[in-house]
Amino acid sequence: MRCDKIIKIIEDWAPKSIAWEKDNVGLQVGSLRREVKNILLCLDVDEKVVDEANRKNCKLIISHHPLLFRSLKKLDVVNDKKSRIIEKLIKKDITLYSAHTNLDFTKDGVSFQLAKKLKLSNQKFLVNLSQNQNKLVVFVPIDYADKVADAMHNAGAGMSGEYTNCSFRSIGTGIFKGSEKSNPRFGVKGKIEKVEEVKIEVLVNSFDLKKVIAEMKKVHPYEEVAYDVYSLVNENVNYGMGVIGELENELSQKDFLQLVTKSLKTKNLRFAQGAKSKIKKVAVCGGSGSDLLDAAINGNADAFVTADINYHTFQDAENEILLIDAGHYETEIPALDEIKNRIEKSLTDKTKVYKYTGSTNPIVFYNN
Numbered sequence: 047m048r049c050d051k052i053i054k055i056i057e058d059w060a061p062k063s064i065a066w067e068k069d070n071v072g073l074q075v076g077s078l079r080r081e082v083k084n085i086l087l088c089l090d091v092d093e094k095v096v097d098e099a100n101r102k103n104c105k106l107i108i109s110h111h112p113l114l115f116r117s118l119k120k121l122d123v124v125n126d127k128k129s130r131i132i133e134k135l136i137k138k139d140i141t142l143y144s145a146h147t148n149l150d151f152t153k154d155g156v157s158f159q160l161a162k163k164l165k166l167s168n169q170k171f172l173v174n175l176s177q178n179q180n181k182l183v184v185f186v187p188i189d190y191a192d193k194v195a196d197a198m199h200n201a202g203a204g205m206s207g208e209y210t211n212c213s214f215r216s217i218g219t220g221i222f223k224g225s226e227k228s229n230p231r232f233g234v235k236g237k238i239e240k241v242e243e244v245k246i247e248v249l250v251n252s253f254d255l256k257k258v259i260a261e262m263k264k265v266h267p268y269e270e271v272a273y274d275v276y277s278l279v280n281e282n283v284n285y286g287m288g289v290i291g292e293l294e295n296e297l298s299q300k301d302f303l304q305l306v307t308k309s310l311k312t313k314n315l316r317f318a319q320g321a322k323s324k325i326k327k328v329a330v331c332g333g334s335g336s337d338l339l340d341a342a343i344n345g346n347a348d349a350f351v352t353a354d355i356n357y358h359t360f361q362d363a364e365n366e367i368l369l370i371d372a373g374h375y376e377t378e379i380p381a382l383d384e385i386k387n388r389i390e391k392s393l394t395d396k397t398k399v400y401k402y403t404g405s406t407n408p409i410v411f412y413n414n
């Protein structure tokens with residue numbers, strides 16, 4: 047399979063346009079037109095990852111963290127690690143692609159996989175994104191309403207959490223007068239016409255908007271289609287940050303700490319004591335999720351599991367919520383299994399999907 051076909055599987059799930067605006071997701075090095083052979087998944091790319099990809103005949107590496115984040119002024123393969131990795135990728139004809147905050151912000155993405163490891167049920171986004179949504183309003187003659195609505199839904203319009211095909215319809219009168227050069231499907235040119243119309247309103251993610259309008263126009267009977275697009279500031283229930291859910295049985299703080307340690311195979315944890323002796327409702331965010339502490343507290347979570355927590359954030363949490371720093375690498379690595387499953391399900395040939403066998407975690411614990 048070609049790289050771009052594999053990448054489509056990722057981007058249908060985690061669209062690039064939901065990523066943080068300062069992020070650099072997508073193609074990092076190489077070509078998306080390349081035939082893939084095998085695929086290697088990893089959190090970070092270093093020279094050892096590229097060597098393993100080469101040994102396993104992987105022509106595509108998919109990493110979570112982008113290799114290229116800050117701009118490079120030169121490729122110095124003697125003094126700069128990153129330059130050497132790029133050189134190696136190019137010499138070995140390996141394409142590198144990254145799915146970073148788009149994978150963090152999508153359903154079943156990084157935080158959902160962390161929640162799954164902790165066996166949380168009733169998983170929901172902790173905070174929904176408030177961007178990337180539009181309201182598309184189309185005016186259609188009554189007899190064409192179903193056809194036009196179907197075309198828009200099939201192109202991705204009208205999705206709201208667990209619901210699809212959502213729309214609102216109201217009936218009114220459309221009024222128009224065609225010029226001498228017009229070719230009206232209804233009425234006569236040069237004469238004011240009144241047509242009973244349906245106004246269809248649907249939600250559309252901004253990255254689907256072009257496609258939805260094109261498909262709508264294909265089946266709409268008017269020469270000049272009347273439609274409006276509004277930008278929304280609503281919460282987007284389809285994308286968000288962090289996850290909140292519940293343990294099957296409540297646990298003591300100590301037992302919950304043990305569950306986190308075992309489930310994430312981490313050797314050590316840092317934490318601040320919470321207010322409650324029993325833990326049932328749990329918020330999680332894979333990677334650096336300190337900014338979601340207030341959302342976790344306001345969501346009545348008894349514990350919040352994330353990473354990269356600083357001293358003052360622990361201070362803010364103390365006696366409010368059991369705040370656990372379970373490690374950046376440890377809280378994100380479960381996501382690779384979901385990427386692997388999704389690609390494998392869609393493969394039409396013998397391409398193999400591997401997870402990097404080493405660890406790219408730079409943090410180690412000192413044991414006396």
Ligand SMILES: [Zn+2]
Binds near residue numbers: 111332334374378
């Ligand atoms: Zn990360």
